[in-house]
Amino acid sequence: MRLSSMADYAVVTMSAAARHCGMVRVSAAQLAQETGLPVPTVQKLVSLLTAAGLLRSSRGTGGGLKLARPAAAISLADIVEAVEGPIALTSCVDNGKHDCALEGSCTVRPHWGVVNAAMRGALADVPLTRLAETAA
Amino acid sequence: MRLSSMADYAVVTMSAAARHCGMVRVSAAQLAQETGLPVPTVQKLVSLLTAAGLLRSSRGTGGGLKLARPAAAISLADIVEAVEGPIALTSCVDNGKHDCALEGSCTVRPHWGVVNAAMRGALADVPLTRLAETAA
DNA sequence: CCTAAATCAGACTGATTCGTTCTGATTTGG
């Protein structure tokens, strides 16, 4: 039930990137300085976030990052899924993986889907714009 | 964002134990047979669940387990917390641990509390009685 | 056109945690 550190850092990094909303070019090193995270860690994070389609990267001298979508269209769920993969509390709800010995006779399985949806909904309800606000 | 296997197994085990609601004595080996889990694993689980106050154990010949409380008074959140510890997505919301470099200037921290409460609420809304129902 | 600097992208290593198994201490019934 605990979020991985990388996912936590990813949220902080995206939040920092959102503050440069109009800025087309923000280097990973600059984000590392603002967030206080190690530079290599931020580099790995931006790679994952870019691969997930949340950031757009420009290489070469003077290159950098920018948000692929408006900050309002990016939620906590998007960021978490980009780093940790699909949100699935148990292997049952992942994508129909049938590696459980109980299978059909399991009475708890149908309820996991409901709980899982509630979890995802709680994360999807928080847009990146709210996280970037300086004042609570 | 994934539940540990032990927590998953604990839910199944508790669900199996709840079906023997009136039975005062249910051995761990019997629960293992009903759930299809390895016997040593179930033994470790019942140790944790007993320590958390969800099960009451009787030792000696003919001993066994029984629910410490009515099944309606046990929720998913209780079981998960018994195995995985307190529900806290990030270290910030655990118990005021101040190991984050950002500390006061972190804009995302106040929102974690809200999300965390939503998560816990989703788990607390599912009582053990519903999980033990044979038909969905 | 070429050189050089700066960037992202992928691969590797060490450590921590998780899952499993095993052995021992305790208790009750005969």
Add this chain to the structure above:
DNA sequence: CCAAATCAGAACGAATCAGTCTGATTTAGG
């Protein structure tokens, strides 16, 4: 008093995670 059956705790191996490093690609300037 003896013996069987149970729970409780400790030890081992495996897998995942966090962090670091080196290399490939691209752009700006000379």
